[in-house]
Amino acid sequence: MPQTNFIQAINQALSEEMRRDPNTFLMGEDVVLAAFGATKGLIDKFGPSRVRNTPISEAGFVGAAVGAAMAGARPICEVEFASFFYCAFDQVCNQAAKLRYMSGGQASLPITFRAVYGAMGGAAAQHSETVYAQFLSVPGLKLVVPSSPSDMKGLLKSAIRDDNPVIVFEHGALGRLREEIPEGDHLVPLGKAAIKRAGDNVTVIAIGAMVPKALRVADKLVKESISVEVIDPRTLIPLDETALLESVEKTNRVVIADEGHLRGGAAADIAALIAEQGFDHLDAPIKRVTALDVPIPFSPPLEKAAIPGEDRIEAAIRDLMGR
Amino acid sequence: MPQTNFIQAINQALSEEMRRDPNTFLMGEDVVLAAFGATKGLIDKFGPSRVRNTPISEAGFVGAAVGAAMAGARPICEVEFASFFYCAFDQVCNQAAKLRYMSGGQASLPITFRAVYGAMGGAAAQHSETVYAQFLSVPGLKLVVPSSPSDMKGLLKSAIRDDNPVIVFEHGALGRLREEIPEGDHLVPLGKAAIKRAGDNVTVIAIGAMVPKALRVADKLVKESISVEVIDPRTLIPLDETALLESVEKTNRVVIADEGHLRGGAAADIAALIAEQGFDHLDAPIKRVTALDVPIPFSPPLEKAAIPGEDRIEAAIRDLMGR
Amino acid sequence: MDITKDKLLEMYRSMQRIRHFESKIRDLATANEIPGFVHVSIGEEASAAGICAALRKTDRITSTHRGHGHLIAKGGRLDKMMAEIYGKRGGYCKGKGGSMHIVDFSLGILGANGIVGAGLPIATGSALAAQVAGRDDVTACFFGDGASNEGTFHESLNLASVWKLPVIFVCENNGFGEFTPMRTVTSVSDIAVRARAHDLPGVIVDGNDVLEVFKVASEAVARARAGEGPTLIECKTYRWEGHVVGEAAILGEYAYRSKEEVDSWKLKCPLIRFEKWCAENKKIDAGELQRIVTETEKELDEAIAFARSSELPAASEVTDDVFA
């Protein structure tokens, strides 16, 4: 089977789902020419009514996606860099997330948002945000952070079919990762974690771009007979709490690796879950490996220092193992 | 000494600091007539140039506060309900919080934002948000959540004098709480927690409106010889980690009470800190008492069910004590 | 333009239903029988009635914090609205929404909204959905003069204009945003002027004249339905009551506008004006109008009875309806 990268995986998912459901349409800044490549060629397949370049008006077009969903469409709305969600936070947090609940369940809002997040090499503070932490406390949203092309395709397809607002995050530095993707209608359900590597001594819960890093560390440490289990929640909302807690029950030690910040980040969210529900299985403190609490700096050595690398995952594991 | 309520405390702080520093000025929607009362009479003291009603343009005037601070002023910017920050999230998260760091320390941004948050009785989902959780992961901001009039006055005065963007949150249902405020230039430093009640068996870390609730529960349980320590972080950034950890070291049991949501909330953030740095002192799981993960509903019985009440704080304490 | 008698009766009924409903809501909120913030639209009935009379059932509307009137004019049921405002399970949103968040999807009411300016992108998107699906439904979007200072106003007008979306932007200019006079925070005195910034027609209409509103709305709807794009209609009007029920208790009476000003607008009551017009033009006799009033009183009484007798939601319902 051919190797597929992230961008191609996204393109396949969009193409298949837009073909499958004529209620879907795509909009966002420059989706026609596809700055990042993911939406390339869709204009030829689906035409200008279903593939629309928007003005640079995030609040306007994100809000329009909300309205379109309320009126029976199934919009796929791209927000280039996840940091630009800040320009449309009301539309996501106060409208999309809440309208169903506030209407007593009358409204259904099948919207898929896509955005690129994370430090990708010199994009600097305003373009490198790991924004998902700020959506965690907004009931009504689903949050998807795939770590591989195959998961991306399967999760994005599920997101598009979901009847709720779902945000699918794509790490800006994972674009070249390649793998085989199962043929056919490959779906990955929202809310199922994946054990990316089984192990016995320490659980590493890794999110998004941290998954490949954690796997490399696990590869390395196995030579020293440290057996690391790498588990990827894949979706932060809904969160597969059972899978995470079961892993901790097995290993009794946990590191949570996330590119977001330490304070108020997704790692804190998962740590709190385990400290509450998995406490009795823990033999050691819950370690977090995250970005430093600074805006992401521009200069490469500073950026590298700010975001969590393999060295820090390894150090955390060794610390827990006393080695 | 006279009893002062929250609104009066804010008014005093604003009035004193605006008199003290001619670089300060106040702007926001309806600050002249003062919908909530806190800014009442300031127009008469400081005139229309320093007390300005803005258009309903949150991104515009919050961004203007940022620009004014960069140009040497010390703006105090009111955003009525904290939920309206969503309309100005870029200006707070991507501009105010980051400009100093991105400029390599050239810019200093002495801005004080004020906003009312929380469930206040039928304000419904779009006006009842506990927004501070979403600013926790934004390095560069300071977050203040006072629980009493005296703290409000002292913290707000410190916030105005601080050279960084500080957001001061005021719970919408605490307006009538009264207490004596020390005379003179009453300042409470940012970053110092307050032990609101000392105790030995369980620590309750309570934020904002949860503090009076926790104190009432502590009052009740002392009759059953359960000694509850109630500690109020007062500022979430900077966080007085030492004080929180010391309390846990003493009591070995902790409940975190916050009106924000469970997932991704301020309670999760503090729980993660303790699970990492206070783990060895813990005898029991870290309990969180928070709002349910639903948008805050309108109808009074639903609102009551959604937000954390004294009953739930009490239950969590009893659970930890095995009683 | 000739308006049929049925249309005239429909508009009058709308205005009466709004006036009765809002007056009652004001009294109930003043008496603390209703929780939360309540904004009523007494004095502004003609714009809601005139615009919605130009719409058909499959057309949609978005509304605001001051939304009861729009919802009623689009056919909203008084009983379910009243029950919602009481926070009862029998309400439109099972008590989860309240005054600022009432929705009726079956009538194309996409909702009141507590966030100023939030309805504009939603209405634009609703019109976009119609265009993508090839249906000719129109969406009308109500908002205030204050909302026209939000960026979403301009972003929506631009998007709707570029894509020629079937949407009618209806600015109810009542001269105030909360307690702040429009002229102190808005650079222009006519919001309609702002249409030019987005190359769409901007029309000013006497918002207290339901017939004029209906005429202008009908043209805009026809344009939209024909694929010719959006229109901005500015209805000049006034709210008789405070911004929010209960404000006088905090601010005092006439804290930001004079009694004379308020009284002068009461003389321009859209209902009385319509009644006079009917009498002068011998269109509808007073008895027929009076019957509508009587029917409306009855409808309102029943709505209140329904709301009062409806149950409060159970605490266990709090977790329902977050996700589909």
Add this chain to the structure above:
Amino acid sequence: MDITKDKLLEMYRSMQRIRHFESKIRDLATANEIPGFVHVSIGEEASAAGICAALRKTDRITSTHRGHGHLIAKGGRLDKMMAEIYGKRGGYCKGKGGSMHIVDFSLGILGANGIVGAGLPIATGSALAAQVAGRDDVTACFFGDGASNEGTFHESLNLASVWKLPVIFVCENNGFGEFTPMRTVTSVSDIAVRARAHDLPGVIVDGNDVLEVFKVASEAVARARAGEGPTLIECKTYRWEGHVVGEAAILGEYAYRSKEEVDSWKLKCPLIRFEKWCAENKKIDAGELQRIVTETEKELDEAIAFARSSELPAASEVTDDVFA
């Protein structure tokens, strides 16, 4: 209006410094010697130079992602800019900002900005600070045609107009936002029209004619300084290069505009035009202009040498500068 020879030389030097700097940056980025996203403004030099020539040192500017030119024209040092773009410690922001975030407070440069439309409220606030403090400093705000579709554009114009703030809004209309032609996403063909939505003067100027830009800017600055409020100036111009350096490698050459179109604008080069004008009007002789070119080349060489020899920041510096 008579422009002094010093002013003419100043503007020419600005344009040359921009052209040289940007051309070099393009080459360095193409050669991967510079990290991150880089946007250059070749072809748009006249608007930066003409506007900033009308400002004094205590006046302030805000800029955009395509900001090098504005910063240079306001007096930014090429060496510290270059070092910043290299991510070096000797850069304006110690390497923390990069191309999109350069700031020089001592020169009133409040910063480039990576967020489209974000500079407008900041500029408005900068002007507000001047007004509150009773100083007569003016703030100029650069932004693109694309940015004029952001709500912040309108919110800022409205605020500045209502409060008569000393700010000049400068729209550099180059016809594109990224790869999207303006006409497909913008409802009007002249951004200046949008000034009317906020009751301020809107002026269109040939953005490749530095003399015209300077004249219009001088009038706007005088107005602002005199307390008469803001002006919107639309400079019609064009970017010769791609939106971002390296885009052709992804999209191919001429993916969204024709070679003919690009070439036709190169014929309108603002520098050549100015040189011709000098020759025709015998204002400045060619030798004097040539000396500026030579000096600029030397300044640039030194800037690159400075940037290359400056150290990268140490990892330990990452936690500095978050809080004051």
